[in-house]
Amino acid sequence: MEIHRKRVTLRDVAATAGVSPSTASKALNGRRGQVSEATQARVRHVAEDLGFTPNALAQAMHTTRTGTVGLITDDLEGRFSLPILMGAEDTFGADRTSVFLCDGRGDPIRESHHLRALVSRQVDGLIVVGARPDTRPSVSHRVPMPVVYAYAASEDDNDHCVTTDNVRAGELVAEHMLALGRRNIAHISGDPAYSAAQERVEGITSVLAEHNLNLTARPLFGSWTETWGRAAARVLMEGDHPVDAIIGGSDRITRGIIETVKAMGYRIPEDIAVASFDNWDPLVSGGQPPVTSVDFRFKEIGRRAARLLSLALDSAVPEGSREVVEPQLVIRESSVGL
Amino acid sequence: MEIHRKRVTLRDVAATAGVSPSTASKALNGRRGQVSEATQARVRHVAEDLGFTPNALAQAMHTTRTGTVGLITDDLEGRFSLPILMGAEDTFGADRTSVFLCDGRGDPIRESHHLRALVSRQVDGLIVVGARPDTRPSVSHRVPMPVVYAYAASEDDNDHCVTTDNVRAGELVAEHMLALGRRNIAHISGDPAYSAAQERVEGITSVLAEHNLNLTARPLFGSWTETWGRAAARVLMEGDHPVDAIIGGSDRITRGIIETVKAMGYRIPEDIAVASFDNWDPLVSGGQPPVTSVDFRFKEIGRRAARLLSLALDSAVPEGSREVVEPQLVIRESSVGL
DNA sequence: GAAACGACCGAAATCGTTTTCGCTCAACAT
DNA sequence: ATGTTGAGCGAAAACGATTTCGGTCGTTTC
Numbered sequence: 001m002e003i004h005r006k007r008v009t010l011r012d013v014a015a016t017a018g019v020s021p022s023t024a025s026k027a028l029n030g031r032r033g034q035v036s037e038a039t040q041a042r043v044r045h046v047a048e049d050l051g052f053t054p055n056a057l058a059q060a061m062h063t064t065r066t067g068t069v070g071l072i073t074d075d076l077e078g079r080f081s082l083p084i085l086m087g088a089e090d091t092f093g094a095d096r097t098s099v100f101l102c103d104g105r106g107d108p109i110r111e112s113h114h115l116r117a118l119v120s121r122q123v124d125g126l127i128v129v130g131a132r133p134d135t136r137p138s139v140s141h142r143v144p145m146p147v148v149y150a151y152a153a154s155e156d157d158n159d160h161c162v163t164t165d166n167v168r169a170g171e172l173v174a175e176h177m178l179a180l181g182r183r184n185i186a187h188i189s190g191d192p193a194y195s196a197a198q199e200r201v202e203g204i205t206s207v208l209a210e211h212n213l214n215l216t217a218r219p220l221f222g223s224w225t226e227t228w229g230r231a232a233a234r235v236l237m238e239g240d241h242p243v244d245a246i247i248g249g250s251d252r253i254t255r256g257i258i259e260t261v262k263a264m265g266y267r268i269p270e271d272i273a274v275a276s277f278d279n280w281d282p283l284v285s286g287g288q289p290p291v292t293s294v295d296f297r298f299k300e301i302g303r304r305a306a307r308l309l310s311l312a313l314d315s316a317v318p319e320g321s322r323e324v325v326e327p328q329l330v331i332r333e334s335s336v337g338l
Numbered sequence: 339m340e341i342h343r344k345r346v347t348l349r350d351v352a353a354t355a356g357v358s359p360s361t362a363s364k365a366l367n368g369r370r371g372q373v374s375e376a377t378q379a380r381v382r383h384v385a386e387d388l389g390f391t392p393n394a395l396a397q398a399m400h401t402t403r404t405g406t407v408g409l410i411t412d413d414l415e416g417r418f419s420l421p422i423l424m425g426a427e428d429t430f431g432a433d434r435t436s437v438f439l440c441d442g443r444g445d446p447i448r449e450s451h452h453l454r455a456l457v458s459r460q461v462d463g464l465i466v467v468g469a470r471p472d473t474r475p476s477v478s479h480r481v482p483m484p485v486v487y488a489y490a491a492s493e494d495d496n497d498h499c500v501t502t503d504n505v506r507a508g509e510l511v512a513e514h515m516l517a518l519g520r521r522n523i524a525h526i527s528g529d530p531a532y533s534a535a536q537e538r539v540e541g542i543t544s545v546l547a548e549h550n551l552n553l554t555a556r557p558l559f560g561s562w563t564e565t566w567g568r569a570a571a572r573v574l575m576e577g578d579h580p581v582d583a584i585i586g587g588s589d590r591i592t593r594g595i596i597e598t599v600k601a602m603g604y605r606i607p608e609d610i611a612v613a614s615f616d617n618w619d620p621l622v623s624g625g626q627p628p629v630t631s632v633d634f635r636f637k638e639i640g641r642r643a644a645r646l647l648s649l650a651l652d653s654a655v656p657e658g659s660r661e662v663v664e665p666q667l668v669i670r671e672s673s674v675g676l
Numbered sequence: 677g678a679a680a681c682g683a684c685c686g687a688a689a690t691c692g693t694t695t696t697c698g699c700t701c702a703a704c705a706t
Numbered sequence: 707a708t709g710t711t712g713a714g715c716g717a718a719a720a721c722g723a724t725t726t727c728g729g730t731c732g733t734t735t736c
Contacts (some may be wrong), residue, residue: 061694100406120394255624359723
């Protein structure tokens with residue numbers, strides 16, 4: 001049924017209700033004291049009957065608020081941006097604001113294009129989601145509306161940012177391993193160019209240091225892949241250092257580690273306790289054993305970013321607000337036996 | 339620098355260029371013959387100078403085209419919807435239309451809410467992405483604009499749909515296995531309630547039948563999890579039927595299969611060739627060995643859906659158009675040795 | 677030299693809604 | 707009877723852009 005019936009406007013409602021558009025508007029918006037109960041009811045009924053939906057665009061021309069925000073990301077897989085989007089939807093839901101999602105795909109030209117499109121669509125604000133948790137160039141000076149950076153902070157200190165705490169994430173895992181009585185802890189990380197890699201190492205070593213311990217071997221850096229996890233695990237286990245715990249730099253790396261360690265005849269977690277970062281469900285929950293991992297709570301990041309943006313829209317927040325979402329350790333059988 | 343400078347309007351441009359808004363408009367839109375070269379250049383220059391960006395909302399009130407479409411999904415993980423979104427962006431890019439992404443999260447109430455929001459925002463059209471490839475309820479009668487269903491078809495035959503071909507996917511894998519000389523082929527599927535599961539079986543068996551073959555054992559149904567893959571693989575390998583190839587129902591299932599088969603001492607692909615459906619990179623590319631898998635080409639689905647929607651916007655397409663995107667087999671080492 | 681023409685520009689209407697302001701009319705006080 | 711309310715409604719302006727329709731010129735044509 002492709003009856004793309006003409007859109008019914010306030011004018012139509014007013015006409016069939018026998019009042020002026022102004023009165024109809026007041027009736028529907030519940031302007032008390034300006035319209036009688038009787039006509040209010042009548043207009044409401046007619047509007048319902050005709051299936052009237054107010055044109056948000058026309059409304060926006062007055063309020064200069066469109067009830068829309070842009071979310072710009074570079075994250076192809078959507079591992080960060082979708083949970084963040086969902087969190088944002090959660091807190092915007094009450095505000096009844098909708099989200100434009102745009103993928104810049106790491107291309108500044110494409111990003112500029114999206115930026116222009118969003119500005120011309122008069123979005124009230126912007127959430128910029130970085131692909132990696134390093135700082136990224138600010139776009140705030142290029143747009144006439146508030147911007148909040150999520151996951152990756154902006155390079156400009158005056159911008160609003162909601163980020164993760166990779167140092168804390170490292171601490172969480174290290175504390176967990178120590179609490180389990182492990183003392184010979186190794187770390188197989190990913191690409192050392194990522195600040196996340198460095199900060200997690202920092203968190204781990206600082207906790208160990210508090211107990212007068214050190215990593216049993218120098219952290220191994222490579223790439224964020226299973227293949228690297230396998231290779232590094234073999235090197236590590238064939239080395240001279242005793243190992244009773246391995247911290248993988250990501251869930252992908254950890255998959256490789258677990259496979260190799262098991263293949264070499266060690267039991268997990270009895271001989272080797274394993275933990276990881278990301279808590280990405282498809283990799284973590286179905287594994288054998290399921291993997292203990294740090295969850296960075298992307299959804300919460302989205303919620304907080306949206307909240308911050310809402311405040312910024314009302315200029316109710318100082319420049320350069322920074323929020324950090326505390327990560328959370330999710331414990332599974334790879335570190336603690338059943 | 340939170341200089342949220344007042345937005346510059348066409349009026350401003352006109353004023354500083356010393357012309358009327360109408361002339362400014364014509365100049366910027368290149369209305370030839372209605373404005374002299376000189377003033378055109380002057381207005382353009384001023385607009386550039388002031389950083390003028392036309393208000394798309396105001397423009398939309400004339401054209402009754404907002405250059406926005408809604409994309410509604412239920413897919414929490416974004417495995418389908420993000421690639422589809424990217425594909426849609428690709429073909430919409432030229433049209434300079436932006437996409438509202440909304441997640442219904444499987445909740446009809448939430449979906450209705452989003453639907454209302456999109457209608458009130460005057461989106462030109464809608465793309466509805468189903469979470470599973472079964473048919474889903476139509477929403478077309480509830481909105482005054484064209485709708486295209488992607489991935490999951492609509493229950494209403496008059497709707498436009500772009501879907502995958504699960505039967506063909508099954509055929510592709512089966513043909514591949516036969517071409518490799520495998521004759522004792524088993525299939526470990528997922529939840530039998532999914533039409534995708536049934537159709538893939540259908541594709542596989544039909545190809546085998548053409549060669550007077552049958553699956554070496556009845557297809558095993560369970561859930562779309564690694565755990566099920568492990569359990570089923572063990573049952574299968576310990577059974578009486580000879581097996582030289584296993585087709586996993588999804589990449590997650592296949593992870594479990596491979597792990598178990600390897601643990602039982604078989605070599606992949608020498609003893610057992612393995613293939614799968616989905617071609618989901620994080621599960622498929624880093625595996626040991628990497629997994630042969632059928633790619634359903636979500637991006638292409640998005641592109642086609644967007645194209646179909648564009649046509650529907652111009653009423654240039656008959657009711658009930660159905661498009662099927664041909665899946666593609668991606669061959670890796672789990673089926674073909676190096 | 678008058679008429680016709682074309683190039684260039686601006687006034688005004690329009691899109692759909694909200695808001696301000698003024699109008700009308702009944703009810704009430706004086 | 708006149709003046710004062712105030713409740714209820716509508717006319718009109720406004721948001722920012724586009725488009726139609728004239729209007730003002732200077733130039734060409736017979």
